Amino acid sequence: MEEASEQNQKQKKSVPVLPWMRSPIDVTLIDECPLNLLPFLDPRLEVALQKMGVTSLFPVQVGVWQETIGPGSFERDLCINSPTGSGKTLAYVLPIVQMLSTRAVRCLRALVVLPTRDLALQVKEVFSAIAPAVGLSVGLAVGQSSIADEISELIKRPKLEAGICYVPEAPLVHLQSSVDILVATPGRLMDHINSTKGFTLEHLSYLVVDETDRLLREAYQSWLPTVLQLTRYSDGDLRSLFPHTGIFLPSTFGSLKTIRRSGVERGFKGKAYPRLVKMVLSATLTQDPSKLAQLDLHHPLLLTTGQRRYRLPERLESFQLICESKLKPLYLVALLQTLQGEKCIVFTSSVESTHRLCTLLNFFGDLQIKIKEYSGLQRQSVRSKALKAFRAGDIQVLVSSDAMTRGMDVEGVTNVINYDIPAYIKTYIHRAGRTARAGQAGRCFTLLRKDEVKRFKKMLQKADNNSCLVYSVPSDSIELLRSAYTAALEKLKESVESESYKKRKIKLKSSRMVIQKELNNSKV
Numbered sequence: 001m002e003e004a005s006e007q008n009q010k011q012k013k014s015v016p017v018l019p020w021m022r023s024p025i026d027v028t029l030i031d032e033c034p035l036n037l038l039p040f041l042d043p044r045l046e047v048a049l050q051k052m053g054v055t056s057l058f059p060v061q062v063g064v065w066q067e068t069i070g071p072g073s074f075e076r077d078l079c080i081n082s083p084t085g086s087g088k089t090l091a092y093v094l095p096i097v098q099m100l101s102t103r104a105v106r107c108l109r110a111l112v113v114l115p116t117r118d119l120a121l122q123v124k125e126v127f128s129a130i131a132p133a134v135g136l137s138v139g140l141a142v143g144q145s146s147i148a149d150e151i152s153e154l155i156k157r158p159k160l161e162a163g164i165c166y167v168p169e170a171p172l173v174h175l176q177s178s179v180d181i182l183v184a185t186p187g188r189l190m191d192h193i194n195s196t197k198g199f200t201l202e203h204l205s206y207l208v209v210d211e212t213d214r215l216l217r218e219a220y221q222s223w224l225p226t227v228l229q230l231t232r233y234s235d236g237d238l239r240s241l242f243p244h245t246g247i248f249l250p251s252t253f254g255s256l257k258t259i260r261r262s263g264v265e266r267g268f269k270g271k272a273y274p275r276l277v278k279m280v281l282s283a284t285l286t287q288d289p290s291k292l293a294q295l296d297l298h299h300p301l302l303l304t305t306g307q308r309r310y311r312l313p314e315r316l317e318s319f320q321l322i323c324e325s326k327l328k329p330l331y332l333v334a335l336l337q338t339l340q341g342e343k344c345i346v347f348t349s350s351v352e353s354t355h356r357l358c359t360l361l362n363f364f365g366d367l368q369i370k371i372k373e374y375s376g377l378q379r380q381s382v383r384s385k386a387l388k389a390f391r392a393g394d395i396q397v398l399v400s401s402d403a404m405t406r407g408m409d410v411e412g413v414t415n416v417i418n419y420d421i422p423a424y425i426k427t428y429i430h431r432a433g434r435t436a437r438a439g440q441a442g443r444c445f446t447l448l449r450k451d452e453v454k455r456f457k458k459m460l461q462k463a464d465n466n467s468c469l470v471y472s473v474p475s476d477s478i479e480l481l482r483s484a485y486t487a488a489l490e491k492l493k494e495s496v497e498s499e500s501y502k503k504r505k506i507k508l509k510s511s512r513m514v515i516q517k518e519l520n521n522s523k524v
């Protein structure tokens with residue numbers, strides 16, 4: 001009786017507050033669809049998809065296609081809650097590219113926002129694989145190159161006649177977008193909105209917010225309200241809000257502006273009503289009404305998988321390894337040895353422990369495994385190099401902070417190891433989701449202290465297909481590693497000391513420079 005009421009209580013809790021979330025489209029009821037049976041697919045895109053190795057669309061992609069190109073015709077904004085690796089990227093890339101394929105003039109029509117640079121690069125690759133087939137151009141605004149280089153990629157300068165100089169301060173009527181689709185991180189997007197001449201969101205028709213719950217967690221310089229304002233307000237309002245942007249509003253794309261501003265809102269049966277179509281996606285989409293309200297969704301439709309809010313990939317196997325805290329590195333090494341060079345990502349709880357663990361593993365004698373670090377503590381170039389080597393298979397193990405948790409798609413990752421227990425089910429889902437992608441098999445191991453087992457079990461109960469077997473490492477393989485561990489710890493200690501000495505030296509040098517500068521100034 002008590003159990004039944006507890007069950008009721010749990011079910012009650014999981015019912016979303018927002019009414020439209022209570023009647024979703026269940027993607028598990030949709031079948032894959034071979035490309036040749038997909039209604040209205042542009043034959044040029046079919047060829048491009050085949051070149052990518054795509055012969056049929058995954059269920060979530062079919063579901064989104066039906067609501068965009070199919071009978072749904074982009075009538076409603078879409079919220080897509082679908083497991084990691086289920087193909088959410090192509091789910092939005094394909095219909096957007098198909099819709100824009102008939103464009104007559106180049107201008108920025110679709111904007112995709114992602115929380116990190118590496119994720120944006122990944123999504124740009126997917127667009128770039130199919131968009132050129134229909135004559136569309138894709139840009140990137142992530143701060144990978146200098147702002148000047150980025151601007152020259154995004155904005156077309158007028159072709160100058162012989163003897164005529166281009167004057168940057170001149171009226172901006174000739175500046176045009178070089179891209180139809182832009183993939184951006186919020187910071188760089190705001191840089192362009194605030195200061196790039198000729199950059200306008202005036203013609204934007206599609207906005208994709210990928211990894212929505214992550215992006216809604218932080219304001220990121222208020223990028224979302226800014227984008228919504230820029231696509232909603234009349235020109236007069238815009239000019240007062242963004243004086244710089246306003247300069248080129250009046251006549252840059254006069255005719256196009258008219259098309260967008262008086263575009264017919266399909267959901268309103270022919271009434272003139274300008275609207276930006278939005279698609280928001282995550283494997284752990286928020287149900288929080290106040291967070292979702294920020295998106296100002298129009299008649300939203302939820303596409304989700306199954307009954308529960310969280311779902312792990314179909315072919316993911318979860319294991320727990322119970323060990324003493326001080327023996328964790330030994331258990332990890334023993335586990336890596338049994339995995340024999342398979343591609344693994346090891347997650348830790350912080351950038352500092354990522355660095356320490358990676359250093360320790362590399363001091364561990366003759367492991368015959370190439371191990372590198374990937375964390376927010378590193379410079380972007382170092383991080384990207386490690387990722388590239390991992391993708392190429394030159395590195396087998398990537399020790400990572402949560403910088404790698406979301407969205408990253410690396411082919412052939414067969415194992416994820418939680419060296420530190422994730423604090424939330426969402427984190428577990430995103431970490432585990434770096435394996436078992438696109439219908440492949442994968443394993444997720446979590447190292448636990450005895451006192452963490454109960455909490456971990458409770459956390460996993462929040463997800464579908466949550467069974468977690470105990471994985472045991474033979475005690476003799478731990479014993480064999482003990483002496484190498486002691487030596488590695490010794491080296492780690494030395495390395496930590498030398499690093500902190502170097503840091504202190506750099507700090508001292510820079511504070512001396514500041515003092516010297518002030519002295520010089522005071523002489524003047």
Ligand SMILES: Nc1ncnc2c1ncn2[C@@H]1O[C@H](COP(=O)(O)OP(=O)(O)OP(=O)(O)O)[C@@H](O)[C@H]1O
Nearest residue numbers: 054056057058084085086087088089283407409438
């Ligand atoms: N129709 C398809 N056929 C074959 N492979 C596909 C198809 N769609 C996507 N993939 C592949 O599946 C993998 C996962 O896709 P994607 O990165 O879009 O997943 P996701 O749902 O966005 O995952 P996450 O939530 O982790 O970001 C990618 O390697 C992608 O190339």
